Amino acid sequence: MSNQRANRVLAIVVAAISIVALIAVLAVKETTPQLDANTPEGTVQQYLQAVTTRDFDSAITYLASDTKCKLEDFDQAYLQDSIRISLSDTSITGDSASVKVSIENSNGDPFGGAYTESQAFRLTKSDSGWKISGIPWPTYQCGGEFK
Amino acid sequence: MSAILSFIPLLVVIAIAVLVVRKISNKGLSSNSTAQPVRLFFQYALTLGLFITFTVGLAGLFGRLLGSSKDVVTDQSSLASNLAFVVVSGPLLAWLLNWLKKSIARNPSEAAGFIPTFFATLAAIISLLVFLSSAIAVTYNLIDGAPSLGYTSARAIVWGIALLVVLRISNSVIPKDDFRIQYFVGSLITAIAAIVGLIKVFANLLSVILSQPMFLGAQSPALISTRDNSLDGFGTLVIAAALWFYYWNKNANTKTNDKMWLTYVLVAGVGGSLVLALTSLTVTIYQTLVWFVGDPASQVVAEHFDGAPAAAASAFVGLLVWWYHKSLLTLNSQRSETQRIYEYVVSAISLMASTVGIAIISVAIIEASTSSIIVGDDAINTLLGALTVILVSGPVWVRFWNRIQSFAKTSEQEELTSPVRRIYLFLLFGVGGIVAIVSLITVVFQIFNGILSSTFGNSTLNEMRFALGILISTGIVAGYHWEIYRHEKDLGVFWFLD
Numbered sequence: 046m047s048n049q050r051a052n053r054v055l056a057i058v059v060a061a062i063s064i065v066a067l068i069a070v071l072a073v074k075e076t077t078p079q080l081d082a083n084t085p086e087g088t089v090q091q092y093l094q095a096v097t098t099r100d101f102d103s104a105i106t107y108l109a110s111d112t113k114c115k116l117e118d119f120d121q122a123y124l125q126d127s128i129r130i131s132l133s134d135t136s137i138t139g140d141s142a143s144v145k146v147s148i149e150n151s152n153g154d155p156f157g158g159a160y161t162e163s164q165a166f167r168l169t170k171s172d173s174g175w176k177i178s179g180i181p182w183p184t185y186q187c188g189g190e191f192k
Numbered sequence: 193m194s195a196i197l198s199f200i201p202l203l204v205v206i207a208i209a210v211l212v213v214r215k216i217s218n219k220g221l222s223s224n225s226t227a228q229p230v231r232l233f234f235q236y237a238l239t240l241g242l243f244i245t246f247t248v249g250l251a252g253l254f255g256r257l258l259g260s261s262k263d264v265v266t267d268q269s270s271l272a273s274n275l276a277f278v279v280v281s282g283p284l285l286a287w288l289l290n291w292l293k294k295s296i297a298r299n300p301s302e303a304a305g306f307i308p309t310f311f312a313t314l315a316a317i318i319s320l321l322v323f324l325s326s327a328i329a330v331t332y333n334l335i336d337g338a339p340s341l342g343y344t345s346a347r348a349i350v351w352g353i354a355l356l357v358v359l360r361i362s363n364s365v366i367p368k369d370d371f372r373i374q375y376f377v378g379s380l381i382t383a384i385a386a387i388v389g390l391i392k393v394f395a396n397l398l399s400v401i402l403s404q405p406m407f408l409g410a411q412s413p414a415l416i417s418t419r420d421n422s423l424d425g426f427g428t429l430v431i432a433a434a435l436w437f438y439y440w441n442k443n444a445n446t447k448t449n450d451k452m453w454l455t456y457v458l459v460a461g462v463g464g465s466l467v468l469a470l471t472s473l474t475v476t477i478y479q480t481l482v483w484f485v486g487d488p489a490s491q492v493v494a495e496h497f498d499g500a501p502a503a504a505a506s507a508f509v510g511l512l513v514w515w516y517h518k519s520l521l522t523l524n525s526q527r528s529e530t531q532r533i534y535e536y537v538v539s540a541i542s543l544m545a546s547t548v549g550i551a552i553i554s555v556a557i558i559e560a561s562t563s564s565i566i567v568g569d570d571a572i573n574t575l576l577g578a579l580t581v582i583l584v585s586g587p588v589w590v591r592f593w594n595r596i597q598s599f600a601k602t603s604e605q606e607e608l609t610s611p612v613r614r615i616y617l618f619l620l621f622g623v624g625g626i627v628a629i630v631s632l633i634t635v636v637f638q639i640f641n642g643i644l645s646s647t648f649g650n651s652t653l654n655e656m657r658f659a660l661g662i663l664i665s666t667g668i669v670a671g672y673h674w675e676i677y678r679h680e681k682d683l684g685v686f687w688f689l690d
Contacts, residue, residue: 048448051519052441058512059390063429066397070423073400077414090415097416130416133492146415147495161495 085142085168086135088175092166093130093146096183109169109176113188122183125150133163140170148182232302235292236311242285243315243354249277251350259342296365303365312362313374319355320378323348324385324435331427372447376456378439383460385432387468387513391505392425398501403494448520454530458537461517466541469510470584474545475503478580486573529612535592536616542588543620547665549581554661562654614685617677624670631663 080087088107095104101119108114127150134145144166164182168175180187252274296303326348333341362371403414447453479500482488488496521530556575600607607613638656642648653660 048445048520051516054519055512055516059429059433062390062394062397063426066393067423067426069397069400073404077417080415086415093416128416129414131414131494133495147492149494149498161490161492161498163490163492163495 083174084135085137085144085166085175086132088168088177089144089146089166092177092181097124097128097130099124107177108181109171109178112178113190114180114184115188118184118187122185124183127151142168142170142175144168229307232307235288235295236307239285239288239292240311240315242281242288243358244318245277246281246285247319247350247354249274249281251347253278254350255343255346257342258346304367304370308366309370309373312358312366312371313377315358316355316362316374317377317381319351319358320381320435323351323355324382324432326351327431328385328428331431332424335423335427372444372452375439375443376452379436379444379456380460382432382436382439383513386429386436387509389425389427389429389432391502391509393429394505394508395501396425398504402497402501445520448522454533457517457520458533461520462514462534463537463541465510465513465517466538467510469507469514470542470545470588472503472506472510474577474580474584476500476507477584478577479503481576481580482573486576529610532607532610532612535596536612539589539592539596540616540620542585542592543669545585546582546589547624547669549578549585550665550668551658551661552578552581554664555657558653558657558660562650562657608680608683609685611685614680617673617680621670621673621677624666624673628663628666628670631659631666634659635663 080090082088082091092104092107095101095107096119101116104119105112105114105116129149131147131149132144133147134143136143146164146166147161148164149161166181167178169178170176180190185191252270256271256274292302302308326344329344330341330348333344362374444453444456479497483493483496490496518534521534522528552574556571556578559574560571596607596613600613635656638652638659639648642652
C-alpha cells in the first residue's frame with residue numbers, strides 16, 4: 046500500500062472514531078432514575094445526591110438521630126468531582142436494611158480508566174422514615190471513631 | 193549592598209571560566225588540536241543549560257503576567273528565581289549564540305557531527321515535551337472550565353516559541369541528515385501521545401455504549417452520576433496528531449527505506465504497536481473468560497468490566513497503528529529484506545508472548561497438583577490468563593512462522609543464508625538457552641537443597657514451579673530453534689543488508 050493511501054485510511058478511521066465519540070459523549074447523558082424516598086435505596090440516593098453536591102447540611106439530615114457524624118467530618122472527606130454510583134444490592138430485614146453500592150472513581154491513568162469500590166449503607170426505620178446509621182461513605186471518621 | 197558584594201566571587205569564577213574557554217577555543221581554531229571536541233562539548237552544553245534556564249524563567253515571568261490576578265498567595269521566591277534565570281541566562285545565551293555563530297562561520301564543520309546534533313536534538317526534544325504537555329494541560333483546563341489558565345498557557349506559548357526557534361536555527365546550521373534523528377524521536381513522542389488520546393476517545397465511546405440500560409447499565413442502575421463524558425482525550429488527540437503530522441509526515445517519512453526509517457518503522461511502529469495490541473487483546477479476552485468461566489473478584493458485571501473499555505480500545509488502536517506501519521513497508525511479491533525483517537520481528541514477538549503463556553500453564557498445573565491453598569484459590573484464573581496469551585499470540589506466530597518456513601522451502605538458498613534468519617535463530621536459541629540454563633540451575637539447587645535438608649517432597653516441587661515452568665517453555669523454544677540451526681549452520685551467510 047502506498048504511503049499516501051495508508052495516511053488517508055488512518056485519517057479516515059481516526060476521524061470517524063472521533064466524530065462518533067464526540068456525538069456520543071455530547072448527546073448521551075446517563076439518566077438516573079429517581080427512587081422512592083420512602084425506601085432504603087431511595088434514602089441512600091437522596092443522601093448521596095446531597096453529598097455529591099457538597100450540601101452537607103442536607104446530607105446530615107438523612108443520618109440517624111444518634112449519629113456521631115458532624116459537618117466537620119464531611120468537610121474532611123475526600124470526594125472526586127467526577128463520580129458514578131450505582132446500586133448493587135438491597136436487603137431489608139424488618140426495621141433494618143442494607144444498601145450496597147458501587148462507586149466508580151477516575152483512577153487518573155492516561156487512558157481515563159476508573160476503579161470501583163463497594164460500599165454498604167446500614168439503615169434503620171424510624172418514625173420519620175429510613176435513616177442511615179454508622180459512619181457512612183464518604184466519611185471515615187466520626188466523633189473520633191473510625192469506620 | 194552586601195547582597196551585591198556577595199556576587200563578586202561568583203563573577204570572578206565566571207570570568208576565569210570564560211577566559212579558559214576562550215583560550216582553548218582560540219587554540220582550537222589555530223590548529224586542529226584534540227581540545228576542539230572538548231571545547232565544542234562545553235560550548236554546546238552551556239548553551240543548552242542557558243537555553244533551558246532562560247526559557248524556564250521567561251515562562252515563569254509570562255505566567256505571572258497572565259495568571260497573577262487569580263493568585264491567592266504570591267510566591268516571591270519563584271519570582272526572584274525566574275528573574276535571576278532571565279537576567280543572567282539571557283545575556284549569556286545571546287553572547288554564546290553569537291560566539292557559536294562566528295565559530296561556525298569560520299569553520300562550518302563545527303555545526304556537523306555528534307556534539308552539535310546531540311545538543312540540538314536534546315533542546316528540540318525538551319522543548320517539544322514541555323510544549324506538548326503544557327498544551328494538553330491547557331486544553332484539559334479549557335474543557336473542565338478551570339479558572340486558572342495563566343501559568344500553563346504561558347508555559348505552552350513560551351516553550352512553543354522556543355521549539356520553533358530551536359528547529360529554525362538547527363535546521364539552518366546542522367546538516368539535514370544529521371538533524372533528521374530528532375524528527376524520528378519527535379514522531380515517537382507525538383505518536384505515543386496521539387495513541388493515548390485516541391485510546392481515551394475510543395474508550396469513552398465504549399463506556400458510553402456499555403453504560404446504556406441494554407448493556408451493563410441494566411444490572412446496576414446509576415443512583416448518582418456527576419460524570420461528564422470526558423472530552424479530555426480529544427485535546428490530547430488533536431494536539432499530538434497535529435504535531436505528529438509535522439514530525440512524521442512532513443519530515444521523518446519523506447525519505448523512506450533508509451536504515452533510520454526502517455529501524456523506526458519496524459521497532460517502534462510494527463514492534464511497539466504489536467506488543468500494545470497483543471497485550472490489550474489478551475487483557476480484554478482474559479476479563480471476558482474470567483467472567484464466564486473463571487473466578488471473578490466481583491459479582492457485579494459493571495465492576496468486573498470497569499477496565500474493559502480501555503483495554504478493548506487499546507487493542508483496537510494497537511492493531512490500527514500496527515496496520516499503518518506495516519502498510520508503509522514495501523512488501524512486494526518478490527521477497528525483500530524489509531519484508532523478511534518484518535516477518536521475523538512479528539514472529540519473535542508473538543513467540544515470546546506464547547512462551548510466557550506456556551510457562552504460566554506449567555506453573556498453574558504444578559501449583560494445582562502440589563499446593564493446598566485454603567483461601568484465595570485462583571488457579572483457574574492463572575490458567576485462563578495463560579490460555580488467553582497463547583490464544584492471542586499463538587496464531588500470529590503460527591501464521592508468520594509457517595510463511596517464513598514456506599519461503600525456506602521454496603527459496604532455500606536466499607532464505608537460509610539471510611543474516612536476518614541467522615540472527616533470529618541465534619537470538620531465540622541463545623536467549624532461550626541462557627534462560628533455560630539459569631532455570632535448570634535453580635531447579636537442581638532446589639532439589640539438592642530439599643534432599644540435603646530432608647524436606648524434599650511436594651513443597652519442593654511447589655517452590656520450584658516458576659523455575660520449572662520457565663525451564664519447560666524456554667527449553668522447548670531453544671531446542672526447536674537449535675534443531676533448525678543445526679541443519680543450516682553449514683550454509684554461508686552474507687552479513688550485510690541490501
